[in-house]
Amino acid sequence: MSPSAAPARIERARSVFSALGDETRMGLVARLSSGGPQSIAQLTTRTDVTRQAITKHLDVLAGAGLVKDSRRGRERIWELDSTRLTEAGRTLDQISRRWDEALDRLRKFVED
Amino acid sequence: MSPSAAPARIERARSVFSALGDETRMGLVARLSSGGPQSIAQLTTRTDVTRQAITKHLDVLAGAGLVKDSRRGRERIWELDSTRLTEAGRTLDQISRRWDEALDRLRKFVED
DNA sequence: CCCATGTGCAACCTCCAGATTGCATATTGG
DNA sequence: CCAATATGCAATCTGGAGGTTGCACATGGG
Numbered sequence: 084m085s086p087s088a089a090p091a092r093i094e095r096a097r098s099v100f101s102a103l104g105d106e107t108r109m110g111l112v113a114r115l116s117s118g119g120p121q122s123i124a125q126l127t128t129r130t131d132v133t134r135q136a137i138t139k140h141l142d143v144l145a146g147a148g149l150v151k152d153s154r155r156g157r158e159r160i161w162e163l164d165s166t167r168l169t170e171a172g173r174t175l176d177q178i179s180r181r182w183d184e185a186l187d188r189l190r191k192f193v194e195d
Numbered sequence: 196m197s198p199s200a201a202p203a204r205i206e207r208a209r210s211v212f213s214a215l216g217d218e219t220r221m222g223l224v225a226r227l228s229s230g231g232p233q234s235i236a237q238l239t240t241r242t243d244v245t246r247q248a249i250t251k252h253l254d255v256l257a258g259a260g261l262v263k264d265s266r267r268g269r270e271r272i273w274e275l276d277s278t279r280l281t282e283a284g285r286t287l288d289q290i291s292r293r294w295d296e297a298l299d300r301l302r303k304f305v306e307d
Numbered sequence: 308c309c310c311a312t313g314t315g316c317a318a319c320c321t322c323c324a325g326a327t328t329g330c331a332t333a334t335t336g337g
Numbered sequence: 338c339c340a341a342t343a344t345g346c347a348a349t350c351t352g353g354a355g356g357t358t359g360c361a362c363a364t365g366g367g
Contacts, residue, residue, distance in 0.1 A: 097221045104213030105325085113205060116294040119301070124343060136326055138344080143324095157334040157343050165291035172291065175284030179277035182228040189231070217355085236313055248356055250314080255354095269313050269364040 096174040099167050102147035107132060108140045112149065112163065120162035122155075208286040211279050214259035219244060220252045224261065224275065232274035234267075 103109050111126060123141065127134045141161055144150045148167040153160050215221050223238060235253070239246045253273055256262045260279040265272050 093221065093225060097215065097218060100212040100221070101216030103209065104216040106209060107325085109205065109209045109212070112290065116290045117297070119297055122343075132325085133327060134344080135328085135346095139325070159344070163291075163294045165294050168287055168291040168294075172284045172287030175280055175287070178224065178228045179275075179280040179284065182275045182277050182280075185229070185231055219355085234313075244355085245357060246314080247316095247358085251355075271314070 092170070092174055095167070096171040098147045099149065099171040102144050102149060105140065105143075107136070108144055111137070111140060111144065112168075115150065115161065115163045120160050122158040122160055124158070126161065204282070204286055207279065208283040210259045211261065211283040214256050214261055217252065217255075219248070220256055223249070223252060223256065224280075227262065227273065227275045232272045234270040234272055236270070238273065 103112065107130070110130075114126065115121065123134060123138055126141070127137045130137065141150060141152070145152065149164060150161050151164050153162075215224065219242070222242075226238065227233065235246060235250055238253070239249045242249065253262060253264070257264065261276060262273050263276050265274075
């Protein structure tokens with residue numbers, strides 16, 4: 084496993100954030116994470132948008148590698164794929180940590 | 196410090212992701228995290244967009260609570276505020292962890 | 308005191324994300 | 338076999354995000 088260059092990692096995280104930035108999509112992810120794999124029809128219930136809209140949103144999430152689908156009869160089942168989610172979380176931690184360390188250095192410097 | 200209700204926490208994270216979803220803004224955050232506090236003019240260099248565009252992006256980042264500004268003479272200095280960044284990262288971890296645990300339960304259930 | 312530098316404001320433009328509607332196509336249960 | 342259910346495909350619409358331009362307004366250095 085290569086260490087994955089920082090820029091690529093950041094860009095990957097950005098695509099994840101772009102996908103999660105939408106309210107409907109964030110809701111879908113939350114539902115999937117707690118409710119388990121579900122069909123499009125199921126995911127459409129308790130939503131104020133059309134099934135078509137949900138389908139598009141799921142496609143976007145899939146594009147960011149956050150979900151994957153499989154067929155079960157006439158249904159299309161969607162489920163979460165936590166890999167990218169975890170990675171994006173770690174990337175955020177890194178950025179904020181780097182900033183905090185820079186702050187510390189600055190503080191010490193000022194004290195001298 | 197109240198534990199902050201889950202929905203509010205998620206919504207806050209979503210607004211952070213929405214801000215970080217843009218390529219230019221993600222770039223600004225990366226620059227600020229490693230390069231320290233900088234003026235608008237500085238942040239505009241090495242960018243293919245106008246200073247006005249950068250200003251708007253900074254305003255969006257500020258709206259999500261990711262950066263804060265202060266004046267220094269005729270300059271306006273922007274710096275990172277890692278609080279929301281860290282929180283958003285933890286939120287992602289929680290979601291993916293919840294999903295992973297659900298997966299484990301499902302696996303054990305199937306084995307029985 | 309003046310000019311170069313750093314910003315703020317506001318009008319304006321363009322494009323595409325997010326949504327809808329209408330119709331075609333699979334599957335399944337009884 | 339047939340009607341109900343679940344989804345796919347495509348055309349179309351629209352508001353707002355992201356960008357620019359032009360000009361006014363501070364501030365600091367020489």
